[in-house]
Amino acid sequence: MEGITSEALILAASAIGAGLAMIAGIGAGIGQGYAAGKGAESVGRQPEAQGDIVRTMLLGAAVAETTGIYGLIIALVLLFVNPLLGML
Amino acid sequence: MEGITSEALILAASAIGAGLAMIAGIGAGIGQGYAAGKGAESVGRQPEAQGDIVRTMLLGAAVAETTGIYGLIIALVLLFVNPLLGML
Amino acid sequence: MEGITSEALILAASAIGAGLAMIAGIGAGIGQGYAAGKGAESVGRQPEAQGDIVRTMLLGAAVAETTGIYGLIIALVLLFVNPLLGML
Amino acid sequence: MEGITSEALILAASAIGAGLAMIAGIGAGIGQGYAAGKGAESVGRQPEAQGDIVRTMLLGAAVAETTGIYGLIIALVLLFVNPLLGML
Amino acid sequence: MEGITSEALILAASAIGAGLAMIAGIGAGIGQGYAAGKGAESVGRQPEAQGDIVRTMLLGAAVAETTGIYGLIIALVLLFVNPLLGML
Amino acid sequence: MEGITSEALILAASAIGAGLAMIAGIGAGIGQGYAAGKGAESVGRQPEAQGDIVRTMLLGAAVAETTGIYGLIIALVLLFVNPLLGML
Amino acid sequence: MEGITSEALILAASAIGAGLAMIAGIGAGIGQGYAAGKGAESVGRQPEAQGDIVRTMLLGAAVAETTGIYGLIIALVLLFVNPLLGML
Amino acid sequence: MEGITSEALILAASAIGAGLAMIAGIGAGIGQGYAAGKGAESVGRQPEAQGDIVRTMLLGAAVAETTGIYGLIIALVLLFVNPLLGML
Amino acid sequence: MEGITSEALILAASAIGAGLAMIAGIGAGIGQGYAAGKGAESVGRQPEAQGDIVRTMLLGAAVAETTGIYGLIIALVLLFVNPLLGML
Amino acid sequence: MSFERNALILAGSAIGAGFAMIAGIGPGIGQGLAAGKGAEAVSYNQKNSKKSTLVMLLGSAVAETSGILALVVALILLFMNPLIGVEGTGLVLAASAIGAGLSMIAGIGAGIGQGYAASKGTEAVGKRPKLQPAIVRTMFLGQAVAQTTGIYALIVALVLMFINPFV
Numbered sequence: 040m041e042g043i044t045s046e047a048l049i050l051a052a053s054a055i056g057a058g059l060a061m062i063a064g065i066g067a068g069i070g071q072g073y074a075a076g077k078g079a080e081s082v083g084r085q086p087e088a089q090g091d092i093v094r095t096m097l098l099g100a101a102v103a104e105t106t107g108i109y110g111l112i113i114a115l116v117l118l119f120v121n122p123l124l125g126m127l
Numbered sequence: 128m129e130g131i132t133s134e135a136l137i138l139a140a141s142a143i144g145a146g147l148a149m150i151a152g153i154g155a156g157i158g159q160g161y162a163a164g165k166g167a168e169s170v171g172r173q174p175e176a177q178g179d180i181v182r183t184m185l186l187g188a189a190v191a192e193t194t195g196i197y198g199l200i201i202a203l204v205l206l207f208v209n210p211l212l213g214m215l
Numbered sequence: 216m217e218g219i220t221s222e223a224l225i226l227a228a229s230a231i232g233a234g235l236a237m238i239a240g241i242g243a244g245i246g247q248g249y250a251a252g253k254g255a256e257s258v259g260r261q262p263e264a265q266g267d268i269v270r271t272m273l274l275g276a277a278v279a280e281t282t283g284i285y286g287l288i289i290a291l292v293l294l295f296v297n298p299l300l301g302m303l
Numbered sequence: 304m305e306g307i308t309s310e311a312l313i314l315a316a317s318a319i320g321a322g323l324a325m326i327a328g329i330g331a332g333i334g335q336g337y338a339a340g341k342g343a344e345s346v347g348r349q350p351e352a353q354g355d356i357v358r359t360m361l362l363g364a365a366v367a368e369t370t371g372i373y374g375l376i377i378a379l380v381l382l383f384v385n386p387l388l389g390m391l
Numbered sequence: 392m393e394g395i396t397s398e399a400l401i402l403a404a405s406a407i408g409a410g411l412a413m414i415a416g417i418g419a420g421i422g423q424g425y426a427a428g429k430g431a432e433s434v435g436r437q438p439e440a441q442g443d444i445v446r447t448m449l450l451g452a453a454v455a456e457t458t459g460i461y462g463l464i465i466a467l468v469l470l471f472v473n474p475l476l477g478m479l
Numbered sequence: 480m481e482g483i484t485s486e487a488l489i490l491a492a493s494a495i496g497a498g499l500a501m502i503a504g505i506g507a508g509i510g511q512g513y514a515a516g517k518g519a520e521s522v523g524r525q526p527e528a529q530g531d532i533v534r535t536m537l538l539g540a541a542v543a544e545t546t547g548i549y550g551l552i553i554a555l556v557l558l559f560v561n562p563l564l565g566m567l
Numbered sequence: 568m569e570g571i572t573s574e575a576l577i578l579a580a581s582a583i584g585a586g587l588a589m590i591a592g593i594g595a596g597i598g599q600g601y602a603a604g605k606g607a608e609s610v611g612r613q614p615e616a617q618g619d620i621v622r623t624m625l626l627g628a629a630v631a632e633t634t635g636i637y638g639l640i641i642a643l644v645l646l647f648v649n650p651l652l653g654m655l
Numbered sequence: 656m657e658g659i660t661s662e663a664l665i666l667a668a669s670a671i672g673a674g675l676a677m678i679a680g681i682g683a684g685i686g687q688g689y690a691a692g693k694g695a696e697s698v699g700r701q702p703e704a705q706g707d708i709v710r711t712m713l714l715g716a717a718v719a720e721t722t723g724i725y726g727l728i729i730a731l732v733l734l735f736v737n738p739l740l741g742m743l
Numbered sequence: 744m745e746g747i748t749s750e751a752l753i754l755a756a757s758a759i760g761a762g763l764a765m766i767a768g769i770g771a772g773i774g775q776g777y778a779a780g781k782g783a784e785s786v787g788r789q790p791e792a793q794g795d796i797v798r799t800m801l802l803g804a805a806v807a808e809t810t811g812i813y814g815l816i817i818a819l820v821l822l823f824v825n826p827l828l829g830m831l
Numbered sequence: 832m833s834f835e836r837n838a839l840i841l842a843g844s845a846i847g848a849g850f851a852m853i854a855g856i857g858p859g860i861g862q863g864l865a866a867g868k869g870a871e872a873v874s875y876n877q878k879n880s881k882k883s884t885l886v887m888l889l890g891s892a893v894a895e896t897s898g899i900l901a902l903v904v905a906l907i908l909l910f911m912n913p914l915i916g917v918e919g920t921g922l923v924l925a926a927s928a929i930g931a932g933l934s935m936i937a938g939i940g941a942g943i944g945q946g947y948a949a950s951k952g953t954e955a956v957g958k959r960p961k962l963q964p965a966i967v968r969t970m971f972l973g974q975a976v977a978q979t980t981g982i983y984a985l986i987v988a989l990v991l992m993f994i995n996p997f998v
């Protein structure tokens with residue numbers, strides 16, 4: 040691998056790190072899906088409370104999204120900003 | 128591996144990073160499937176509320192899809208745009 | 216590994232990336248199976264609503280399939296199109 | 304590893320990729336087992352609806368099988384067709 | 392590793408691929424165990440429906456076994472047939 | 480690693496493959512434990528049906544054991560038979 | 568790594584294989600804990616059936632232990648017997 | 656890596672193997688926590704049966720601990736005894 | 744990597760092994776959180792039994808902590824004692 | 832492979848940062864459970880929806896902890912890498928960055944568990960709003976207990992990053 044530079048090693052590892060960071064999204068997918076199911080069930084029981092139920096479901100789902108967003112941000116930083124290169 | 132270039136190492140790692148990013152999709156699959164099950168159950172119990180139940184299920188499922196989409200976007204960026212190559 | 220070319224390294228990593236991408240399918244398998252169980256239970260309780268129950272189950276399951284399909288598409292791109300080779 | 308060719312590296316990675324792709328099958332195993340449990344429970348409660356229950360369970364389980372099949376197909380492609388070799 | 396041949400690398404990767412493919416069996420183990428628990432519970436509640444319950448449990452469990460079998464087949468192919476060697 | 484032979488690489492990978500194959504056993508452990516819990520609960524509720532409950536639990540647990548056994552067999556084949564060595 | 572022998576590579580891989588094999592124990596831990604919870608709940612509800620409940624819980628837990636034991640055996644074989652060394 | 660000896664490679668792999676073996680402890684943590692929750696719930700419902708409930712919970716939790724202990728033992732063997740070194 | 748010594752390889756692997764060992768803590772986090780949830784639920788149902796409920800919850804949670812502690816101990820041994828270095 | 836020592840450390844840091852983020856699975860699942868129970872609580876006690884929603888948010892805030900800790904570890908690795916200035920073998924420091932990231936994965940547990948507790952607290956307050964203080968106290972107590980293994984993991988990660996005993 041004589042032709043491979045230090046920069047290339049860091050960028051290659053960044054590609055893998057970005058992929059790993061996205062795995063965080065498993066959580067929001069499961070959790071928000073659970074909320075969707077419970078929301079649908081609750082709307083079926085009290086259709087007259089639909090507005091409040093859906094608002095609460097969406098509020099809770101927004102909270103559950105954050106760590107997926109964190110993962111996305113780290114991946115974007117690795118792919119588009121890559122502060123590591125500057126530390127060489 | 129004398130013949131292997133810096134670009135090749137980054138692109139190889141990008142292939143693996145893209146695969147890893149897709150794993151995020153596990154979450155939406157589980158969560159939306161849970162919502163599907165709860166939706167079907169609720170429709171069976173309150174057929175008259177079917178419209179509201181299915182709408183809430185689909186709204187919640189759309190929210191649960193996002194982190195899977197994030198993973199897909201990162202994979203597509205790695206495979207088709209690859210900003211890492213430009214940083215070499 | 217003197218004989219190994221840049222192309223070979225990328226294609227080898229693509230084989231692994233394709234395998235990783237398929238793991239996303241775990242989600243749809245669990246989620247849709249949950250929906251199947253809930254659907255069967257509900258049909259047993261309200262046979263008269265079977266049509267609505269099964270339709271909702273299948274609609275929800277179709278939604279839950281998408282991230283598995285995303286994984287399949289990324290794998291097929293890696294195996295049959297491989298845009299990474301063209302970036303060398 | 305002087306004797307190792309480009310083809311060998313791709314085929315070695317294909318063996319690992321094929322193994323990884325099979326892991327998708329975890330999902331269908333869990334999901335369909337859940338459906339089996341719910342089916343058995345429901346048949347015990349409403350033996351008169353056994354036909355409808357089992358049909359719904361099997362329909363839902365067939366849907367849950369697909370991502371496991373996708374994984375199998377990708378593994379078979381890697382092991383028996385291997386389009387990657389042709390891209391060298 | 393001068394003495395290591397192309398064949399050896401592929402066979403080594405096949406050993407790891409075979410191990411990975413077996414991991415698919417986690418799914419059937421969980422799912423069928425769930426069915427066993429639900430079956431036992433249901434037989435306790437409706438002993439008179441024992442035949443129907445156990446038949447449905449076993450039918451559903453057979454369906455849940457398939458992806459575990461797929462994993463086993465891929466492992467056996469890698470260990471005993473290994474079509475990859477022939478592609479060298 | 481000049482002294483490392485082709486056989487050694489395959490045998491080293493076989494040790495890792497054997498370890499990976501055992502991970503399949505997670506499934507049966509979870510599933511059968513679920514069945515144990517449901518069995519204990521049911522026996523507490525219907526002590527008069529203890530025979531039927533335990534028989535169904537054990538039958539279902541036997542079914543859930545198979546993919547764990549598949550993993551064990553593949554590990555034993557890798558460790559004691561190793562057909563890969565003969566393909567060199 | 569000039570000084571590294573074939574035996575050393577196999578033994579190093581065996582250490583990792585042994586660690587991987589132990590992961591199977593996750594299953595029994597979850598499953599038996601579920602049984603413990605259900606057992607405690609049932610004993611609280613039907614103290615007069617405590618003997619039957621605990622016996623069934625322990626019988627089921629013994630069944631759930633097996634794949635954890637398989638993993639332990641494979642690890643012990645790798646660490647203390649290591650049949651792979653003899654195949655060199 | 657000219658200076659790396661056979662012993663060093665085995666000991667390095669043993670450190671990783673020890674870490675992997677500890678992962679088995681996930682199971683007991685989940686399972687025993689489930690038992691704790693069910694125990695607390697049951698004590699709340701039947702305070703008069705507290706003794707029996709807690710005894711059954713602890714008995715079941717002890718059973719669920721074993722595979723975590725197996726993992727610990729394998730890790731300790733790798734770190735303090737390391738029979739692999741003696742096989743060189 | 745010309746300068747890498749035997750000691751460095753072992754220490755590098757120890758750093759990774761320590762990280763892997765901590766993953767065991769997933770279990771206690773899930774399990775104890777389940778207990779916390781059941782505790783809160785039960786206190787809501789039987790406020791008069793709060794003392795017994797919380798005591799049982801904490802006792803069970805203490806039991807669920809152990810495998811996380813085992814992981815911590817192995818990590819601390821790898822980081823601060825490292826018996827592997829002495830075996831060189 | 833004659834990379835600069837710093838290149839090896841930074842490559843390890845990229846992978847370590849990726850591993851650390853996986854902890855986010857936990858809060859995602861846990862807070863989703865709370866969201867579901869929050870929606871349900873509104874359906875059976877619409878009058879008290881403010882109270883149950885407040886408990887959902889409080890419990891979910893606690894469940895966020897391990898996701899935040901993981902993010903902080905990743906940001907430290909990416910923007911103020913403490914390993915780069917340290918004397919020592921590059922391989923050891925690179926592995927330390929990866930080990931720190933792996934360690935943070937433990938946070939999945941606290942995230943799921945604390946979120947489950949939040950969901951049950953929300954449900955219970957929805958059913959018996961008058962008992963909110965006792966329910967929330969029990970929820971917080973249990974959540975604190977569920978945090979410990981995440982803290983252990985953070986300590987191991989901080990040791991690897993800031994007081995690395997191997998150098």
Ligand code: NA
Nearest residue numbers: 102103105106
């Ligand atoms: Na969040």
Ligand code: NA
Nearest residue numbers: 190191193194
């Ligand atoms: Na989302």
Ligand code: NA
Nearest residue numbers: 278279281282
């Ligand atoms: Na979807």
Ligand code: NA
Nearest residue numbers: 366367369370
């Ligand atoms: Na499907």
Ligand code: NA
Nearest residue numbers: 454455457458
């Ligand atoms: Na199947």
Ligand code: NA
Nearest residue numbers: 542543545546
């Ligand atoms: Na089976």
Ligand code: NA
Nearest residue numbers: 630631633634
């Ligand atoms: Na078993």
Ligand code: NA
Nearest residue numbers: 718719721722
């Ligand atoms: Na055990």
Ligand code: NA
Nearest residue numbers: 806807809810
């Ligand atoms: Na414990």
Ligand code: NA
Nearest residue numbers: 976977979980
């Ligand atoms: Na804890």
